[in-house]
Amino acid sequence: MKQGRTLEQLGAELQRQRSARQDFIADTRNLVMQTTPEESTLRLYMEDKLEKFTVGLIAHQQIASRLGIPYRYYQKMQAEQPELLDKNVNTWLHENPERRMLRVLDGKVRAFLSDRYRRLDNLELCAAVLPVIKDMKGASIESCEVTESHLYLKVLNKRMKAEVAVGDAVQAGFVVSNSEVGLGSLRVEPLVYRLVCKNGLICKDFSQRKYHVGRQIGESEDAAYELYRDETLQEADKTFFMMAQDIVRVAADEAKFQLAVNRMREAMHVPLEHEPMQEVELLADKFQLTKAERGDVLRQLFLSGDNSRYGLMNAVTAASQICTDYERATELERIGGEILAMPIPTPLLPEGKNHRQILPRLTATPIRELASA
Secondary structure, eight states: OOOOBOHHHHHHHHHHHHHHEEEEEEEGGGEEEEEOSSOEEEEEEOSSOEEEEEEOHHHHHHHHHHHTOOHHHHHHHHHHOHHHHHHHHHHHHHHSOOEEEEEEETTEEEEEEETTBOOOOHHHHHHHHHHHHHHSTTEEEEEEEEOSSOEEEEEEEEEEEEEEETTEEEEEEEEEEEOSSSSSOEEEEEEEEETTTTEEEEOSTTOEEEOOBOOOOOOOSSSEEEOOOHHHHHHHTHHHHHHHHHHHHTSSOHHHHHHHHHHHHHHTTOBOSSOHHHHHHHHHHHHTOOHHHHHHHHHHHHHHTOOBHHHHHHHHHHHHHHOSOHHHHHHHHHHHHHHHHSOOOGGGSOTTOOHHHHSOOOOOSOOTHHHHO
16 A cells, blocks of 8 residues: 555645635636646636636646536647637636636646535545544554545554455455545545555445535625635534544444455456456556556566466555555555456356355454454
8 A cells, every 4th residue: 555644744734735725706707717838827807806826737627628628629729729728718718607616725726616516625524534533443544645636544444354365364444535626525435455465455335425515605796706714614514524424433344344355255266367468458458557557567467476366456456556646556446446346257157156155265254363363
């Protein structure tokens, strides 16, 4: 599992972002974009002043999507015809006016969102769930990070263990993630941590989500205005964060963990359908792995010598530790979970048998004795 910041560093950065951020509700007729070969800026005309911000990558993608401009064409204009990009964007901002939320951090527009977007900020989320995690017996935060798009808290429950095979122990855990910029809901996903190699796998099934959709912010006489009253939003979100706390309390569920462990045992007996190089190429095409990621996965697969589905899954999660980008490393851990969730090919089963009847007889319950051994 890739390491990010310490919990103390995470807290300091979230506090800094809280002080530096700005949020605006704006009529799009009061927005004007201007692009140079170096960057794009967005001018926001307010009743009593003019604000000017640079535009971040995520905001560019959201502007293109909202205005119906194919993003590859948007990038081509940005690189080769910046004046044409500005004409396209400004025309559609003004011809089809609407109210949008602009999220700004450190002078950069980081998100271009609906005025119904519910601001569930990372600092408030941590304040809600960290005490719950602290009260869990055996729980510890193994890794945490805040990226441009997400907050991540990766938690292990060291009291909940099982063996996939003799000497191959795993621990239960979960991942709490949140996006302040509209890239997904608040999510709590099961995590399985393999002790022998310190790989983390995020399970596709059993995750729970809460969406960032709230009531539409009321109309104002001003064409654009800044949202200052965090206290009002905190009160409105109190119930939401109480529900998030309840989800986190049951996130490391023993029954769900055992289902994941059983799937891992099954995957050990599913041979790869093709030779390793071809298998990795097919995987790369399906999940859009980069050339470097393909090489890392293939190298890890050869080093393990395990040409089963379990080996392929572990090769992907091992490659996530090599990845320099925390966000992408987490996506690779999710891809490992996607591989685990693939159906078992029926031709592998003897007639009249099911998967569990042909598995080796290993302990079927978490072996907490490992913690005290």
